[in-house]
Amino acid sequence: MSNSVNTNVGAMIALKNLNNVSDSLSTTQKRISTGLNVADAYDDGASYAVAEGIRSDVKAIGAVNERLAVGKGMIDVAVKAGENISKSLQDVRVVLTKLADQALTGADRTNYENQYNTLKNDIDNFIKDAKYNNITLINSSANQAIISNVDGGNITVTAQNLASAVYSQLTSASNYTAAAALIATTGALANAEGNLGQAMNQLAADSRRITNQIGFNNAIADATNTGLGAIVDADLAKESARLQSLQVKQQLSSQALSIANQSPQSLLGLFR
Template sequence: MPNSVNTNTGALVALSSLRGINSELDKTSKKVQTGFRVADASDDAAVFAVAQGIRGNIKAYASVQSSLSAGEGLGQVTAAALTGISNLIGDIKAKFANLADGSLDATQRAVYTNDVKQLIGQITNYVSQATYNGKNLLSASTGGTAVTFVADVSGTTLTISTVGTDLSSQVSNFNSQFGAEFTAASRYNVAISALTTFEGFVNSISAAVAAQTRSISLQKGFVNDLVDATKKGLGALVDADVAAESATLQSLQVRQQLNIQALSIANQQPNTLLSLFR
């Protein structure tokens, strides 16, 4: 290699090596800082495009999860109200048994009758209060008897309904019969028959809501598992091994320092030629 003051070959070699190391250092630093092996299209356009599609699916699944959670909440609130109503029906049966006693005087009968009215009023309260996010499955006047929820990203839906039965109207019908049917001991069989019919409505609604809510809960669990699996797949595709990249970063930093020193030495070479003229 000729000694030249016009072309410093050693410096050019060191500079080229330094540029390469700086480029690798920038890439590795980006991986450590972002945590991604593929953070944008400049890292790997094909992988990034696939990753963006997967991220879009995850966002869509988040909406599905939200919808299913709303469905599960509505089902649970409705089931709680129906359980309370069922318990009240048992209390009303007990009061009817008291009213069947022919030995009651008018005052005693009035007390039991008032108790029944209070219990029916409480059923009405349970119906009106069984509201979740503005929806009430038990009363058509406060939200309707069927609500649909998104079950997956393809648009499949699941529905919670009371199989077309407006329980609030059934309570009203039952209440309207009370004054005419349940004031005398001889009307006990009629009273029990009406209550049994009402109880049948409640039981059928409870069974329907429980089954539909269970379906929503199962679908929610499946979607949650699906989202977790999708996130794992996305991580395998784009995540960086931060520990390995950190070790690489340190190695590149050492190489960078060595190349800077080599470039400094190479840049001093032309000066050594001046000693030939002293």
């Protein structure tokens, strides 16, 4: 090979090596700073496309669980109202038992009748006020379909019309005969208590279904994230070792380039 001041082959090779090392160093630093082996489409277009699809699925699962949580809130409000109604029905039975006594007369009967009517009003208010996000489950016949998965499936929450199943059963107790009929074994109060129990059981069952679905969705999301990590996550221990190696190579390449750039100067000695 001839010596030339126009073409420095050694410098060209050293520069090429330096550029290659710099590119590799840049890639490694990007992986370390992001924690990702595939941070964008430039790293690996195919893997990035797959990863974006998986991320979309995970976000969709999060959205589903958010709506399921809303459904759970609706049921919780309805159940709390049902618990208060149940306590009021216990008090109703006590008051009606006293009103069923023929010997109860005068002001005492009037006071207990007022107490009975107040308890009825409380039950009516519990039913009407049990709303979550302006939706009621115990004063309606309209079931609620809550989305349960990313494919558009749903869980149906059964509405309970306690206005007719419970409140309407509590008819007038203006005399001892009417009160006795209400508290009879097959009377209206027993019907109201039975209807309330059935409604509470159904609401609890729907709540368990939603809770189980949320847990299942979370498990799917966790497994999906694990698979996503296998595709895009960087091995930081490996990248750390690679970083140190590349830094040394960069220094050596810079030194080699410096030496190669000095080579043409040796030709000056031929002209002295």
